[in-house]
Amino acid sequence: MLTEGALEITGRLTDASNLTLRAIASVDGLSMECVYKPIRGERPLWDFPDGTLAHREVAARRIAEYARWDCVPLTIMRAGPYGSGMVQCWIEQPGDTDELVDLVPEDDIPGGWLPVLRAVDVRGDDVAVVHADDAKLQLLAGFDVVVNNADRKGSHILRSEDGRVLGVDHGLCFHTDDKLRTILWGWAGTPLPEDVREGLHRLAKGMTGDLREDMHGYLTVSEVDELAKRIDYLEMYPIYPMPPRGRTPIPWPPL
Structure with a gap:
């Protein structure tokens, strides 16, 4: 359906920086939102x-697919009503979904949550941006380090109806410079979990062969080379990086 279905535009996400359209892909009497x-x-x-x-x-x-990290929805390139573009499965979130990232009073951080950013709100009260100490979110944080994600906002993290934690909006990834900007700094300086390390091993092997060839279809030569270097470095030193001091480590707005 996603690859071959006819795309019918049903709406627009008006808060997105780039043109982002909601659509239905239909083929042979079957359809799905995307x-x-x-x-x-x-x-x-x-x-x-x-x-x-x-x-x-x-x-x-x-x-994500090659590493066997189930943290990004199915995403493809294809033609559409407004030309070639990215088409991705629509992720429906249940109405009673627990928050994974939140803004709370600084003196009321929930147990088991990790503080990332402290600030003062418009009323002058001290607040903190926090995220859950969740294993699935931790895997997504590892993925972001690999792809050098420059825009991991809280709104780009979704919990699906089947309980998966998925990241979306990955257009600002794979730069050759260190661009990591994220609200998932809670594990900074700690060891990467086993599922992230196992995925890194798969990626390292792939970047010596078929995966590198695939990446050349989407990225520049220098970007592919830097991706391979990041993977190799993380395999050698499997630790979440510390926030940089020479630039902002947080996307704006963070949530």
Whole structure:
């Protein structure tokens, strides 16, 4: 359905930076909801090449798939009503979903949650951005380090109806410079969990062969080389990095 179905546009996500359309993909009487981001709707950025964000989203899914990390929805490149673009499965979230990232009073951080950012709200009260100490969220944080995600906001983290924790909006990934900006710094300086290390081993092997070839279809040569170096480095030193001091480590807005 996602690959060959006819795309019918049903709405637009108006808070997205780039043109992001909700659609239904239908084929042979079957249909599914999806997100469609045409390349022609991408806004130019000063630090990423024009017209490459959709390809980066597909590359991010490929990395997760190859590592056997179930943390990115199925994502493909295909033609659509507004030209070629990224198409991704729509993730429906249950209404009673527990929050994974939250803004709370600084003196009322829930037990088992990790503080990331302290600030002062408009009333002058001390608040903190926190995230859950959740194994599935921890895997997503490891994935972000690998793909050098420059935009891991709280709104880009979804818990699906079947309990999976999934990341979306991966257009700002794979830069050759260190661009990691995330609200998932709670594990900084701690060892990577076993499922992340196992995935890194698969990726390292793949980057000597078929995976590297796949990445050349989505990224520049230098970006693929830097991706391989990050994977090798994390295999040698399997620790979550510390936040950088020379630039902002947090995307804006964080939530």
